[in-house]
Amino acid sequence: MLVVEDLTKTFGANIAVDAVSFTVEKPMMIGVIGRSGAGKSTFLRMMNRLTDATSGRLAFEGRDVLGLTGRSRRDWQSDCAMIFQQFNLVPRMDVVSNVLHGTLGRRSTLATMFNLFPRDDIHRAIDILERLGIAGHGPKRAEALSGGQQQRVAIARALMQDPKIILADEPIASLDPMNAQTVMEALRRIHEEDGRMVIANLHTLDTARRYCDRVIGMRDGRIVFDGTPDQLTTGAARDIYGAGADFSEAATSTSIDAIETPAARALHEAEAIV
Structure with a gap:
């Protein structure tokens, strides 16, 4: 399907990105990991054609x-939806309208100017929000939602494009x-x-x-x-992050179970003494 x-x-x-090559033969969920500045975001932006490549080949x-x-490039950007770390929603616009903006690539300039949406698209936007568990927030302004809810709105907007690939940048x-767990579970579902390819830039090993x-x-x-998640050993992680022997995966964990409150930590210490 995808050749880089x-x-x-x-x-x-x-x-920024140095002779990257790999192939993907079927829809998969792929995590791209590495420290800040490793080239992950630039790579995704080249895939989506938000940034032009200097050289190389990319075929889907x-x-x-x-x-x-021109038009062919815009069509590709509809097939290759992008989700950003900062959501990129219109804060004062209601949630349903934000989701409907996922159809802008196939609407006329006049319809865009007057914010005119076909009834079928409105129903589809609500169905997608229902699927993501936030349909009840449809009439609210995007800025009234929590960060996790806003990211699910951004995912819903991407799904309105009916893309073949979803790129998620951090x-x-x-x-x-x-909220991180809720968003990742949504992408996995x-x-x-849907059988869509998902490529997500991630910082944390447990999430990948x-x-x-x-x-x-x-x-x-x-x-x-x-490689596969099972092949992502601590040693491999050290190579990826350029870390020494003191590298700790716990420091990068997003697992709810890995979060220990001061009270819980004091209890565990007391139990250890007993």
Whole structure:
């Protein structure tokens, strides 16, 4: 389905993405991990054509993605939906209208100017919100929702595009553990139930292991790991993050069970003494 060959992006003398190559033969949920500055976000932006590649090849189902221009490029951006860390919603607009903005790529300029949406699209937007468990918030302004709820609105907006690929750039980086779990479970269900490919940039190893079929590790713009979650050992993680022997996965965990309150910690310490 997806072929990436020697994909490279340079900014002057700096190489942000360095000859990245991999293939994906069927819809999967793929986690891309690595420290900040590893090139993860730049890679996703090249896939979505928000940033032009310097060199290389990117093909999806035989379509030369990097060679697309004009309408063909916009059609690809509809097929390859993007979810951002900061949600990118219109804060003062109601939730349903934010979701309906996922159809802007196929609507006329006049309809966009006057915010005119077909009834079928409105019903579909509400159905998607229902699927994500937030239909009750449809009439509210987006700014009135919690961070986790806003990210689910952003996912709903992406689904309105009916994409073949969903790219998620650090979708849980600004969320608490409970909301992070809800968002990742939603992305996983979308992959499994719809058969859509999902590629998500992630910071945490436990999240990648729990939700992804395949994990790609990036360091200094290059792929240094490509394997299954079971193959993502602590040693492999040290290589990806360029960390020493004191590297602790617990410090990057988003697991609710890994969060220990001061009171709980004091109790555990007291139990250890007894």
